[in-house]
Amino acid sequence: MRILILGGSTEASVLARTLAGDPRFLPILSLAGRTAAPVLPPVAVRIGGFGGVAGLAEWLRAERIAAVVNATHPFAARISDNAVAAAGITATPLLRVLRPAWTPTAGDAWQEVPDMAAAARALGPVPRRVLLTVGRQDLAPFAAAPQHFYLVRSVDPPPAETLPPRAQVIAARGPFAEAAERTLLRDHAIGVLVTKNAGGSATRGKLDAARAGGVKVVMVARPPPAAGATVADTAGAMEWLDHLHGAWRGV
Ligand SMILES: NC(=O)c1ccc[n+]([C@@H]2O[C@H](COP(=O)([O-])OP(=O)(O)OC[C@H]3O[C@@H](n4cnc5c(N)ncnc54)[C@H](OP(=O)(O)O)[C@@H]3O)[C@@H](O)[C@H]2O)c1
Structure with missing residues (x-):
């Protein structure tokens, strides 16, 4: 299964490494290109914007992507909304990995x-x-x-x-x-x-x-979260991909 991971976060890199060692999946990690020398996991990597919703939808089709995992930073609102729209247009399953926000504890000001x-x-x-x-x-x-x-x-x-x-x-x-x-x-x-x-x-x-x-x-505070299925961590993403792979194999 060809999986697009929208990255730029620790979770994206961890998930890319995990999928790289799993013969069921072929991960492609996408970065916006903001960091001059990103630390890259050993998977296929593409760098740079897709050109909005239409560009991303076109890219998903051309690359025969079976599922998208949006593991971008919690403040990356535009690419997250674009992913929802492009996944809708192309009927591609989409998952958001969104780590829980920090909450204050006693003594915090x-x-x-x-x-x-x-x-x-x-x-x-x-x-x-x-x-x-x-x-x-x-x-x-x-x-x-x-x-x-x-x-x-x-x-x-x-x-x-x-x-x-x-x-x-x-x-x-x-x-x-x-x-x-x-x-x-x-x-x-x-x-x-x-x-x-x-x-x-x-x-x-x-x-x-x-x-x-x-x-x-x-x-x-964080921007409002994008719509759709969401998990808190890479373990949740692996569970989602396991299920998806089972269904995909049965097609
Ligand atoms: N915002 C933060 O505080 C923050 C902190 C740490 C890391 N990051 C990472 O830095 C990147 C950019 O963050 P941002 O807040 O500027 O994003 P954004 O405002 O949501 O996205 C702006 C544009 O950048 C491109 N883009 C963003 N993430 C991409 C990705 N993973 N792969 C390909 N293109 C991407 C898209 O261009 P097109 O419309 O042309 O496709 C998108 O429309 C993200 O990957 C994010 O995970 C962000």
Whole structure:
């Protein structure tokens, strides 16, 4: 079975590796091409956009894809909606792998906001020292709050013109352990952490470190999830693929 995995997440890479070792499946991993040097699993990989819904539908037909697993990041809303539409047009089974969102625990000081502009406003008028871990595509709203110092962490360094005026960049790829996150917060005298509600364990250490260090967290809520069948992890995706393969073999 030829399986398209929409990737750019840990789950997508794990699933690709798992399917690569399973003779029933032929996985093709698709990446948007945002990261300069992605860590690639040993499967067929394609990189770059499909050209909207029509392009994706055409690609699914041309490549005789039997099923799509959308394992993109929880904030990748456009490709997720496109996948729903293209799967509908081509009658291709589609599954969303969506890890659970983080929820605050006792001692957490979170302010939840609906979007990045609200996150920038939530920092307030008084200058703060901010750790910004929202990815390099989402920095623009913070230019409207230039009174703060920003420590910007992203996989690839953002272009200089997209940075707020008082910014320092750390280019680093997770996972990030809590102990190292505590050190980072302390060494840079960080007072506020701004993050997307990505969920998962790879980057959760910063939240535990913030709680321990009394650092306020501005938590950007997820976009609404795309429609359709959804599982929380790669184990759920494997179960879905097992069933699908059984039905597919019987055709
Ligand atoms: N958003 C985040 O915070 C975040 C964080 C970590 C990783 N990522 C990963 O980075 C990628 C881009 O995220 P985004 O939020 O910019 O996506 P997006 O807004 O949902 O998608 C924008 C466009 O990028 C292309 N695209 C996105 N994911 C793709 C994929 N896996 N394969 C091929 N084309 C893809 C599509 O172009 P066409 O319309 O031309 O097909 C899509 O319309 C995703 O793969 C996501 O998993 C995102």
